[in-house]
Amino acid sequence: MEINAEAQAVIDxxxxxxxxxxxxxAEAITQCFKRQYELLV
Amino acid sequence: MKMPNVEVGKDLVYGYKAARDAAWGAAWGAAWDAVWGAARGAARGAAWGAARDAAWDAAWDAARDAAVLNxxxxxxxxxxxxxxxxxxxxxxxxxxxxxxxxxxxxxxxPIPKIAVxxxxxxxxxxxxxxxxxxxxxxxxxxxxxxxKILWEKVRRNRLSVEEMLGLKNTEQRMAVLKVKGPxxxxxxxxxxxxxxxxxxxxxxxxxxxxxxxxxxxxxxVCPSTGRVYVSGVEPEVGKLKDAGKAIAWKxxxxxxxxxxxxxxx
Numbered sequence: 211m212e213i214n215a216e217a218q219a220v221i222d223x224x225x226x227x228x229x230x231x232x233x234x235x236a237e238a239i240t241q242c243f244k245r246q247y248e249l250l251v
Numbered sequence: 252m253k254m255p256n257v258e259v260g261k262d263l264v265y266g267y268k269a270a271r272d273a274a275w276g277a278a279w280g281a282a283w284d285a286v287w288g289a290a291r292g293a294a295r296g297a298a299w300g301a302a303r304d305a306a307w308d309a310a311w312d313a314a315r316d317a318a319v320l321n322x323x324x325x326x327x328x329x330x331x332x333x334x335x336x337x338x339x340x341x342x343x344x345x346x347x348x349x350x351x352x353x354x355x356x357x358x359x360x361p362i363p364k365i366a367v368x369x370x371x372x373x374x375x376x377x378x379x380x381x382x383x384x385x386x387x388x389x390x391x392x393x394x395x396x397x398x399k400i401l402w403e404k405v406r407r408n409r410l411s412v413e414e415m416l417g418l419k420n421t422e423q424r425m426a427v428l429k430v431k432g433p434x435x436x437x438x439x440x441x442x443x444x445x446x447x448x449x450x451x452x453x454x455x456x457x458x459x460x461x462x463x464x465x466x467x468x469x470x471x472v473c474p475s476t477g478r479v480y481v482s483g484v485e486p487e488v489g490k491l492k493d494a495g496k497a498i499a500w501k502x503x504x505x506x507x508x509x510x511x512x513x514x515x516x
Binding site for chain 2: 234
């Protein structure tokens, strides 16, 4: 099964995080969850 | 539906504990309690276990995003799912390791600092291999967990030969051997090779004046992993001074049964 370009781009982003974990940004993460809640309700 | 308050937990141990405490107040608290009672103390293990595998919640969710993208599905349900998971990818990129969604609050746990060896196993002789700023720290040597006191002794080369060879945890003994080097360890113990198989892959050593009685150790190369082991041999077997019999004893076989393997090695 081939991996398409969109999926590969996500995989690359995950790999980049694994290679060098980013600094924790609580505010940015909170905004991510807020957007999730907005999508859910 | 109102989003709960967000709390930043100091480490994964805190997250598990908070989840447990919150569950106690829930209707299914008793069921949780029964499980927790059996698994008490496992929170610490779970913390480092999860970190070891880098099986972070956020990373796992983001990986699902990639999987769905690869299907090429563009229906509304798939696109909605993708949008949800894309937020987890963004959260991961902002340092989120784990999250605990609970009734009244959402606990966020940062990705810990992690140090690994050349084989990507958790490892450091300089600092904790897994650590959260202001939170829990876990010490590993070549993927094997050590308590801090033992880890300090290993890294400062202050573990005696008796302590090294007496480690009951085989994985810890192997990790220490890798740091020290089996030959250096045997040399330090003034070990004398008393016998070896014709292939020289199995060598029987005698160590005196370290333990309460003369002790025998077998040095051998694992045929499948290539790792060099140094492992204790029952004194009565060691006294036979036959490396072939010693390895056969180790595998619970008679020498004749093990003979073909010895000859082939």
